[in-house]
Amino acid sequence: xxxxxxxxxxxxxxxxxxxxxxxxxxxxxxxxxxxxxxxxxxxxxxxxxxxxxxxxxxxxxxxxxxxxxxxxxxxxxxxxxxxxxxxxxxxxxxxxxxxxxxxxxxxxxxxxxxxxxxxxxxxxxxxxxxxxxxxxxxxxxxxxxxxxxxxxxxxxxxxxxxxxxxxxxxxxxxxxxxxxxxxxxxxxxxxxxxxxxxxxxxxxxxxxxxxxxxxxxxxxxxxxxxxxxxxxxxxxxxxxxxxxxxxxxxxxxxxxxxxxxxxxxxxxxxxxxxxxxxxxxxxxxxxxxxxxxxxxxxxxxxxxxxxxxxxxxxxxxxxxxxxxxxxxxxxxxxxxxxxxxxxxxxxxxxxxxxxxxxxxxxxxxxxxxxxxxxxxxxxxxxxxxxxxxxxxxxxxxxxxxxxxxxxxxxxxxxxxxxxxxxxxxxxxxxxxxxxxxxxxxxxxxxxxxxxxxxxxxxxxxxxxxxxxxxxxxxxxxxxxxxxxxxxxxxxx
Numbered sequence: 049x050x051x052x053x054x055x056x057x058x059x060x061x062x063x064x065x066x067x068x069x070x071x072x073x074x075x076x077x078x079x080x081x082x083x084x085x086x087x088x089x090x091x092x093x094x095x096x097x098x099x100x101x102x103x104x105x106x107x108x109x110x111x112x113x114x115x116x117x118x119x120x121x122x123x124x125x126x127x128x129x130x131x132x133x134x135x136x137x138x139x140x141x142x143x144x145x146x147x148x149x150x151x152x153x154x155x156x157x158x159x160x161x162x163x164x165x166x167x168x169x170x171x172x173x174x175x176x177x178x179x180x181x182x183x184x185x186x187x188x189x190x191x192x193x194x195x196x197x198x199x200x201x202x203x204x205x206x207x208x209x210x211x212x213x214x215x216x217x218x219x220x221x222x223x224x225x226x227x228x229x230x231x232x233x234x235x236x237x238x239x240x241x242x243x244x245x246x247x248x249x250x251x252x253x254x255x256x257x258x259x260x261x262x263x264x265x266x267x268x269x270x271x272x273x274x275x276x277x278x279x280x281x282x283x284x285x286x287x288x289x290x291x292x293x294x295x296x297x298x299x300x301x302x303x304x305x306x307x308x309x310x311x312x313x314x315x316x317x318x319x320x321x322x323x324x325x326x327x328x329x330x331x332x333x334x335x336x337x338x339x340x341x342x343x344x345x346x347x348x349x350x351x352x353x354x355x356x357x358x359x360x361x362x363x364x365x366x367x368x369x370x371x372x373x374x375x376x377x378x379x380x381x382x383x384x385x386x387x388x389x390x391x392x393x394x395x396x397x398x399x400x401x402x403x404x405x406x407x408x409x410x411x412x413x414x415x416x417x418x419x420x421x422x423x424x425x426x427x428x429x430x431x432x433x434x435x436x437x438x439x440x441x442x443x444x445x446x447x448x449x450x451x452x453x454x455x456x457x458x459x460x461x462x463x464x465x466x467x468x469x470x471x472x473x474x475x476x477x478x479x480x481x482x483x484x485x486x487x488x489x490x491x492x493x494x495x496x497x498x499x500x501x502x503x504x505x506x507x508x509x510x511x512x513x514x515x516x517x518x519x520x521x522x523x524x525x526x527x528x529x530x531x532x533x534x535x536x537x538x539x540x
Contacts, residue, residue, distance in 0.1 A: 071124055071125070071126050071232060072097065072103055072106055072124075072125040072126075073122050073123070073124055073125075074122070074123040074125065075114055075120055075121070075122060075123075076120065076121045076122075076123050077119065077120055078119065078120060078121045092108070093107075093108055093109060093110070093235045093236060094107050094108060094109075094236060095107065095108045096108075097125045103125065103127075105127040105128065106125040106126065106127045107125060107126065107127060107236060108123060108124070108125055109124050109125065109126045109232050109233065109235050109236050109237075110122075110123075110124040110231050110232045110235060111123050111124070112124075112231070124232045126232060126233070126236075128158055128177070129155075129156050132153075132155055132156070133153065133191045133192075136153050136154050136155060137151050137152065137153050138151070138152045138153075138154075139151050140152070142246075147250055147267075148245040148246050148247070148248070148250070148269075149218075149245070149246040150221075150243060150244065150245045150246070151190060151218055151243075151244045152241055152242070152243050152244075153190070153191075153241070153242045153244065154239060154240070154241050154242075155239070155240045155241075155242065156228065156233060156237050156238075156239055157175075157176075157177075157178060157179040157237060157238055157239075157240055158177070158178045158179065158236060158237055159178070159179055159236060159237060159238055160178055160179075161177070161178045162177075162178075179225065179238050179240060181225075184220055184242075185220070186219075186220050186221070186222075186223075186271065186336055187219050187220060187221075187271035187274075187336075188219060188220050189218070189219055189220075190218035190219065190220065190244040217246055217247055217248060218244040218245065218246050218247070219244060219245065219247045219271075220242055220243075220244055221243050221244060221245040221337070222242075222243040223240060223241060223242045223243065224240070224241050225238050225239070225240045225241075226238070226239050226240075226241070227239065245269070247269050249266040249267065249268045249287075250266060250267040251264065251265065251266045252264070252265040252266075253265075256346070256347070259346075259347070259367060259368055261347045263324075263343065263344040263345065263346070263347065264282045264343070264344050265341070265342070265343035265344070266279065266282070266287075266341075266342055266343075267339050267340065267341045267342075268339070268340045268342070269337060269338070269339060270298040270337070270338040270339075270340055271298075271336060271337060271338075272297070272298065272299040272335075272336045272337075272338070273297050273298075273299065274297060274298055275291060275295050275296070275297055275298075276291075276292060276295075276296055276297060276298045276301050276311065276340070277289045277290060277291055277292075278290055278292065278311055278328060278342070279317075279326065279342045280317045280318075280326075281317060281318070281319045282319065282324070282344065283319065292308070292310055292311055293310070296308070298330070298338045298340070299338070301330070302330055302332060302338065311328055312328055312329060312330065313327070313328065313525065314326070314327050314345065314433050314524070314525030314526050315328070315433050316348075316432065316433040316526070318350060321349070321350055321352065322347050322348060322349060322350055323347070323348045323349070323350050323365065324344045324345075324346070324347055324348075325344065325345045325346040325347075325348070325431060325433060325524060325525065325526055326342055326343070326344055326345070327342070327343050327345050327524075327525050328340065328341070328342045329341050345524045345525060346367060346431050346524050346526075347367070348365045348366055348367050348430070348431050349363040349364070349365070349366040349367075350363065350364065350365075351363045351364040351446065361444060361445065361446045362428070362444060364430075364446035365430040365431055365432055365446055365529075366428060366429070366430055367429045367430060367431050367528070368427075368428075368429045369426060369427060369428045369429065370426070370427055371424060371425065371426050371427075372425050372427065373422045373423065373424060373425065374422070374423060374425050375420065375421060375422060375423065376420070376421075376423035376425075376516075376534050377418070377419070377420045378416075378418065378419040378420070378423075378455070378510055378536070378537065379418055379455055379457035379473055379474060379475055380414055380416060380417050380418040380457070380472060380473070380474045380475070381414065381415045381416040381474055381475045381476070381508075381509050381510060382394075382412060382413060382414060382415060382471070382474045382475070382476035382477070382479065383413050383414075383415045384415070384476075384477045384508065384509070385477055385479075388477060390415070391413055391415075392413060393412065393413055393476055393477070393479050394410055394411070394412060394413060394469065394479060394481060395410070395411055395412075395413050396408055396409070396410045396467075397409045397411075404490070405488075405489065405490060408466065408467050408483070410462070410467050410468070410469040410481065411469065412460075412469070412471045412474070414474070415509070416509075416510065418472075419537055421537070423534050423535065423537060424534070424535040425532055425533065425534055425535070426513075426532070426533045426535070427530060427531070427532055428530070428531045428532075428533070429528060429529065429530055429531075430446070430528070430529040430531070431523065431524070431526055431527070431528055431529070432447070432526055432527050432529070433525070433526040433527075434526070434527070435520070435527050436448055436449050436520050436527060436529050437449070439451040439452075439518070444515075444531075449518045449519070449520065449529070450515055450518045450531065452515060452516070452517075452518065453506040453507070453514075453515075454506065454514070454516070455475060455504075455506065455507045455510070455511075455514065456504055456505045456506055456507070457473035457474050457475050457504060458473060458474070458476075458501075458504050459471060459472060459473050459474075460474070460476075460479060460481075460501050462481045462499060464483050464497055465491075465492065466483050466485060466492070467481075467483045469481065474504075475504045475507055475508050475509055475510070476501075476503060476504055476508060477503045477508050478500055478501065478502055478503045479500070479501040480498065480499070480500045480501075481498070481499050481501070482496070482497060482498035482499070483495075483496070483497050483498075484496045484497075510536040510537075511536065512535070512536055513533050513534065513535050513536070514533065514534045514535075514536075515531060515532070515533050515534075516532050516533070516534050517530070517531070517532040518530075518531045518532075
C-alpha cells in the first residue's frame with residue numbers, strides 16, 4: 049500500500065542499552081516540497097522535532113532518501129544521550145601487555161553547546177553536555193555509579209588502607225576523539241573514548257640470587273604537576289612515603305639540569321631491623337605522564353644497640369658473613385719474661401773451665417714456634433650507599449675502613465767475644481741481653497755490655513684474631529666492603 053503524501057510514517061530505533069536513547073525516523077513526502085533548490089525545505093540539522101510534547105529535546109540529525117524515486121525521505125531525530133556512564137564502559141584487566149587495570153568509556157557528545165553559534169547554554173558542562181578538548185582534565189577521577197563493577201564504591205574502604213583500591217582510584221589517562229562512522233550521529237555528535245587506569249603501584253618481589261633475600265620493586269604513575277614522593281620504607285599495610293625537601297613536582301625533577309640528588313640514584317633507608325639500599329629512577333611516558341621506579345637492591349643488618357660500641361657496630365651494614373680455611377703464616381714467639389708472669393725469653397748456661405774461667409752459652413726460649421698452614425678465616429661483607437672513608441682506626445667502625453695491624457716479627461742479633469746469640473724473627477716483649485767480663489778475665493778488661501731490644505710493634509704474641517684485609521669496591525650503586533679476619537691456630 050502506498051504511503052499517503054499527507055501524513056508521516058514513524059519508526060523507532062533503539063541505539064543504546066538505555067531505552068530512552070532512541071532514534072525517531074519520520075518518513076516525509078518530499079516531492080510536493082521540492083520542485084527546485086530554492087523551494088526546498090530549509091531544515092537545518094539540529095532543528096527540534098515538530099512534536100515537542102511527545103519528543104522533547106529531539107533534534108534533526110540526518111535527512112536521506114527513503115526510495116529510489118526521491119519521493120520520500122527519512123528524517124532522523126535524536127537527542128543527547130544522558131547517563132552514559134551506566135552502560136558505556138569496557139573493562140580490561142592488567143596483563144603482560146597492559147600493566148594496569150583499565151576502563152574504556154565511550155561517550156557520544158554534541159559537537160557544540162546548545163547556545164547561540166554553538167556556545168554553551170547556561171548550566172551546560174564541558175565534557176559532559178558538549179565536546180571540549182580539555183574537559184575532563186587528565187588525571188581526574190573516573191565517574192562512578194552504583195552500577196560499576198570495578199570496586200566497592202567511592203574511596204578507600206577504611207582509613208589507613210590506601211591500597212584497598214576501589215573505582216575511585218581510576219583516573220583519566222588518555223582520551224581520543226573520532227567520528228562515529230554513523231551518518232545519523234556524525235552531523236551533530238563526536239565520539240570520545242576516555243581511557244581510565246587504576247592508578248596503583250605496580251609491584252614485584254625478586255629474590256637476591258647472591259644473598260637469597262626478597263627484594264621489592266614498585267613503579268608509581270605520576271601526572272605532570274604532582275608532588276614527587278620517595279619511598280623510604282616498603283611495608284604493610286602501607287609504604288612509608290616522604291616528600292623531598294624542599295618539595296618538588298615530578299616534571300621539575302626531570303627537567304634538564306635538575307639532577308635531584310636527594311631522589312635519583314642509590315640511597316640507604318632504614319626498615320625495622322634492616323637497612324635497604326633503594327635505587328630510584330624515572331621514565332617520561334608522554335608529555336603528561338611519568339613512571340617512577342623504586343627498587344630495593346640489597347638488604348643489610350642494622351646496629352640497634354644503644355649505645356653503640358665497636359662490637360655492636362659489627363652489625364651495621366652487614367650483608368653476609370662466612371668462614372673458610374686458608375694457609376696463613378704465624379711467626380715464632382718468645383716467652384714474655386718473669387715481669388709478665390712467664391719464663392724468661394733468653395736462657396744463659398755458664399760452662400766453667402778446668403783451667404779457670406767460664407764460657408756462657410745464650411739461646412732463645414720459644415713460647416711458640418713459627419707456623420705456616422691452614423688457618424680459620426672469616427669474611428664479613430658490608431654495604432653502604434656512599435664510600436667508606438679512609439682507614440682511621442685499628443678498631444672497627446661502620447663508616448671507615450680499618451687500619452691493619454699486622455704481626456711484625458723482628459730478629460735479635462747479639463755479638464760479643466764472650467757471648468753471642470742470633471734469634472730468628474719473633475714476636476716478643478722487650479728483651480735485655482747483657483755481659484760482664486769481670487775483673488779476673490784472662491783476656492779482656494772489665495767490660496760491661498747491655499742491649500735492650502724493644503718489644504715488637506702491634507703484637508707481642510699471636511692475637512686471638514687478626515684483621516688481615518679490609519677493602520671496598522663499587523657494588524649495586526653503592527660500595528661493598530670486605531673485611532677478612534684470621535683466627536689463631538687452636539692449641540690443645
